[in-house]
Amino acid sequence: xxxxxxxxxxxxxxxxxxxxxxxxxxxxxxxxxxxxxxxxxxxxxxxxxxxxxxxxxxxxxxxxxxxxxxxxxxxxxxxxxxxxxxxxxxxxxxxxxxxxxxxxxxxxxxxxxxxxxxxxxxxxxxxxxxxxxxxxxxxxxxxxxxxxxxxxxxxxxxxxxxxxxxxxxxxxxxxxxxxxxxxxxxxxxxxxxxxxxxxxxxxxxxxxxxxxxxxxxxxxxxxxxxxxxxxxxxxxxxxxxxxxxxxxxxxxxxxxxxxxxxxxxxxxxxxxxxxxxxxxxxxxxxxxxxxxxxxxxxxxxxxxxxxx
Amino acid sequence: xxxxxxxxxxxxxxxxxxxxxxxxxxxxxxxxxxxxxxxxxxxxxxxxxxxxxxxxxxxxxxxxxxxxxxxxxxxxxxxxxxxxxxxxxxxxxxxxxxxxxxxxxxxxxxxxxxxxxxxxxxxxxxxxxxxxxxxxxxxxxxxxxxxxxxxxxxxxxxxxxxxxxxxxxxxxxxxxxxxxxxxxxxxxxxxxxxxxxxxxxxxxxxxxxxxxxxxxxxxxxxxxxxxxxxxxxxxxxxxxxxxxxxxxxxxx
Ligand SMILES: Cc1cc2nc3c(=O)[nH]c(=O)nc-3n(C[C@H](O)[C@H](O)[C@H](O)COP(=O)(O)OP(=O)(O)OC[C@H]3O[C@@H](n4cnc5c(N)ncnc54)[C@H](O)[C@@H]3O)c2cc1C
Numbered sequence: 310x311x312x313x314x315x316x317x318x319x320x321x322x323x324x325x326x327x328x329x330x331x332x333x334x335x336x337x338x339x340x341x342x343x344x345x346x347x348x349x350x351x352x353x354x355x356x357x358x359x360x361x362x363x364x365x366x367x368x369x370x371x372x373x374x375x376x377x378x379x380x381x382x383x384x385x386x387x388x389x390x391x392x393x394x395x396x397x398x399x400x401x402x403x404x405x406x407x408x409x410x411x412x413x414x415x416x417x418x419x420x421x422x423x424x425x426x427x428x429x430x431x432x433x434x435x436x437x438x439x440x441x442x443x444x445x446x447x448x449x450x451x452x453x454x455x456x457x458x459x460x461x462x463x464x465x466x467x468x469x470x471x472x473x474x475x476x477x478x479x480x481x482x483x484x485x486x487x488x489x490x491x492x493x494x495x496x497x498x499x500x501x502x503x504x505x506x507x508x509x510x511x512x513x514x515x516x517x518x519x520x521x522x523x524x525x526x527x528x529x530x531x532x533x534x535x536x537x538x539x540x541x542x543x544x545x546x547x548x549x550x551x552x553x554x555x556x557x558x559x560x561x562x563x564x565x566x567x568x569x570x571x572x573x574x575x576x577x578x579x580x581x582x583x584x585x586x587x588x589x590x591x592x593x594x595x596x597x598x599x600x601x602x603x604x605x606x607x608x609x610x611x612x613x614x615x616x617x
Numbered sequence: 618x619x620x621x622x623x624x625x626x627x628x629x630x631x632x633x634x635x636x637x638x639x640x641x642x643x644x645x646x647x648x649x650x651x652x653x654x655x656x657x658x659x660x661x662x663x664x665x666x667x668x669x670x671x672x673x674x675x676x677x678x679x680x681x682x683x684x685x686x687x688x689x690x691x692x693x694x695x696x697x698x699x700x701x702x703x704x705x706x707x708x709x710x711x712x713x714x715x716x717x718x719x720x721x722x723x724x725x726x727x728x729x730x731x732x733x734x735x736x737x738x739x740x741x742x743x744x745x746x747x748x749x750x751x752x753x754x755x756x757x758x759x760x761x762x763x764x765x766x767x768x769x770x771x772x773x774x775x776x777x778x779x780x781x782x783x784x785x786x787x788x789x790x791x792x793x794x795x796x797x798x799x800x801x802x803x804x805x806x807x808x809x810x811x812x813x814x815x816x817x818x819x820x821x822x823x824x825x826x827x828x829x830x831x832x833x834x835x836x837x838x839x840x841x842x843x844x845x846x847x848x849x850x851x852x853x854x855x856x857x858x859x860x861x862x863x864x865x866x867x868x869x
Contacts, residue, residue: 319782378787379750379760402780406762409715409747413754418716418835419747431839436743440634441643444839483759483790487775490784500781504868528869536799546765546779546800553655553739553799555781561868572630578847582868584859590852599850600862612856617869 310339310429313389315398315407316357318345319377323353326501327399329360329466330458336362337426338395343367343470346385348375354472361465371477376486377403383410385478390415390451394429400455400556412453420447420454422556438552438575458500459558459579492545499531499548504561507533507550507577510541511566511587511606518543520610521565527614533557533577535567551576566606569594586610618732618769618791619674620663622697623722624656626681626688627742640840643742645709652688655737657695658797661804662767663735664696671769672733674698678725680718682706686820693815694807700818701725705825705832712743717825717832719751724828726756731792733774738763738796749796759789765800 312335317324323345335341341362345354346369354368367389373381386407390396396411398404400422412419424442425433431446432454499505506528508521518538525532534544536551550557552575562580567573569585569592577583578597585598588605595601602609628634629649637644652660663675677692679685680703689700703721705713726734739746753760761767761776765784768775769791777786779798789795807815825832853859863869 376785376787379753379762383754402763402778405746406750406760409745409750410754410760412747413716413719413751416716418714419745419751420836421745421747435844436841437628437634437643438741438744439844441636441841442844443642443841445836446839447836449835484761485788487786487788489782489786491782540800545783547781547783552741552744561863571633578844582863582866583847583850584863595850595852597847597850599848599866600859601850601852602856602859603852604856609856613859616856616860 310394311392312339312341312395312397313393314341314343315386315404316343316345316353317399317401317403318347318350318353321347321349321352323356325356326463326498327401327458328357329464330461331397331399331456332360332362332464333461334423334426334456335395335397336464338429340364344369344386344389346374346382348372358470358472359466359468361468363468363470365470366472367475368472369475369477373477373480377407378484378486379406379410380481380483381478382407383414384481386411387414388478393451395452395454397454397456399458404455408453408455415451415453417449417451417453418447420445420452422457423454424457424460438571439578440571457556459556496525497529497531499533499555500557502531503559504528504530505533505557505559506530506563506565507535507567508538508543508565509535509567510537512538512543515543524563524610524614527617535573564594565610567594568592569597618672619676619729620666620672620733620735621726621729621731622656622659622663622675622677622692623718623736623748624660624677624679624688624692625653625740626650626679626685627653627740630654630741636841636843640842642710642838642841650684652691653737653740655739655797657804658799658801659735659737660692660695660697661802662797665802666769667696676701676729676731678703678722680705680713680721682709682711684709689820690815691807693818694812695805696811698818700820701823702820703823703825703828713832714834714836715745715747715751716835717830718748719755720830721825721828722752723755724830733792734794736794736796738798749794753794759793761787761789761793762796763798764795765798767795767801
């Protein structure tokens with residue numbers, strides 16, 4: 310049995326963390342063949358070849374795949390599908406966009422956000438914002454799935470798999486890329502950071518959100534936000550943690566001015582240590598916090614920055 | 618142009634979910650059910666397009682149990698013109714999989730010929746995030762998932778999408794499928810007069826069999842369990858105590 314794993318490649322760079330965690334899940338299912346695709350993907354492929362447990366890396370380089378548009382990338386994956394028992398990808402927004410399309414083209418169901426591999430047909434996945442875990446058995450001939458990376462360990466590096474260039478497909482001509490709005494940041498990436506500091510509506514304004522960022526920088530942390538903070542314009546959309554944002558499980562998660570709605574908890578409750586700072590002692594966030602501090606954040610956060 | 622919006626009846630997002638003792642799923646008997654929040658956003662966007670004169674008709678479709686009528690009435694009260702209910706299950710606990718839903722929608726689309734489909738990006742019950750993308754695949758249409766902005770211009774749509782790195786704008790050929798993310802708009806509440814009016818709007822009933830679609834699930838539920846609970850934490854009295862605890866735990 311062989312598994313085709315779609316590596317996360319953005320603008321030519323491999324997202325090593327997401328890809329190597331998906332490899333850990335895929336390894337349990339068979340031989341892992343990684344596909345790297347993009348306008349440039351060779352460097353990413355060379356890096357993917359070093360992930361332990363990868364048996365081969367396929368590279369499909371073409372401007373057509375440069376912006377991970379769903380239609381051409383899904384067509385490419387479907388053209389490679391025969392011979393694989395499983396087609397998997399880390400649960401990134403790209404994969405969530407592309408993989409259901411792949412599944413439907415193959416007339417199979419998608420298994421989204423898999424958090425556990427029981428056997429080749431049986432998987433665990435969260436439902437209802439992680440308030441229940443469902444074990445499902447697939448009767449489909451090919452299993453198409455996305456892997457929630459926060460629940461799998463990194464596969465070690467040290468491999469040296471062969472890299473093979475493959476033919477690319479035609480442009481379905483359905484969509485075109487126009488622009489990306491991506492802020493460059495020196496901070497660690499939210500989903501792979503060891504420490505995450507998140508702010509909520511309680512922070513009050515975009516200006517005051519700098520306080521959250523200052524604490525994050527002191528800790529070398531990534532910055533997260535609640536939906537309310539993003540909706541209010543305090544923080545950009547890609548910082549949202551939760552059921553419908555990013556799912557994180559750092560060693561330390563500090564929630565500041567966040568009430569702890571289930572939709573937020575869905576994205577962070579598997580963190581190792583959770584700290585909550587909130588002025589309302591009844592806030593539900595305290596039910597999941599290892600260390601809760603009932604305090605005004607405008608007093609507590611500057612003091613915390615000084616004390617660290 | 619006509620817009621089609623699929624809507625799903627799901628547990629209300631404020632309800633605390635309880636796993637059934639027999640592990641077969643989540644208890645949905647006697648709990649508050651509502652329209653999936655992402656679908657409300659999709660309905661709102663369709664209505665705004667109609668108000669802006671970009672589309673003529675908004676048709677809402679729900680696939681599931683007969684109680685989904687209420688969900689369709691809500692969409693009609695918000696401003697949709699017409700509704701189609703496809704009865705595909707008798708038990709409220711039966712969840713029709715995205716692949717089967719997409720197949721039924723494809724058949725509905727063959728009859729309705731919309732130029733645009735706006736769906737919610739994910740249903741908050743099964744959290745699959747799949748129906749829109751699957752439907753697009755089956756139709757061979759373009760797709761624009763996780764939209765936070767939608768503009769219709771002639772024979773194409775400009776869509777800004779929320780992605781991991783920030784925002785991506787793409788141009789997709791019509792007909793297309795757009796899936797709505799949280800920040801596409803803020804859905805309106807239906808007013809009382811509109812709720813009354815919605816009762817008279819047309820609601821057609823069909824069955825999955827009418828469209829020749831087999832809704833047998835591809836994924837069988839083996840069991841459903843509660844996630845492991847976190848150990849109870851403690852309250853600290855001061856920032857200094859917090860720092861001491863974090864140091865003790867090796868977290869900083
Ligand atoms: C379909 C759907 C999807 C959703 N997806 C997500 C998601 O992915 N992520 C997410 O986060 N939410 C999501 N939500 C929203 C969620 O339900 C909550 O509304 C949101 O998480 C609330 O954000 P908050 O905690 O920042 O705001 P609030 O609930 O308003 O809480 C603010 C908190 O700040 C505290 N506070 C105020 N001032 C201070 C101060 N000076 N010092 C200390 N504390 C202070 C208050 O006591 C309060 O507890 C979703 C909702 C829906 C319907």
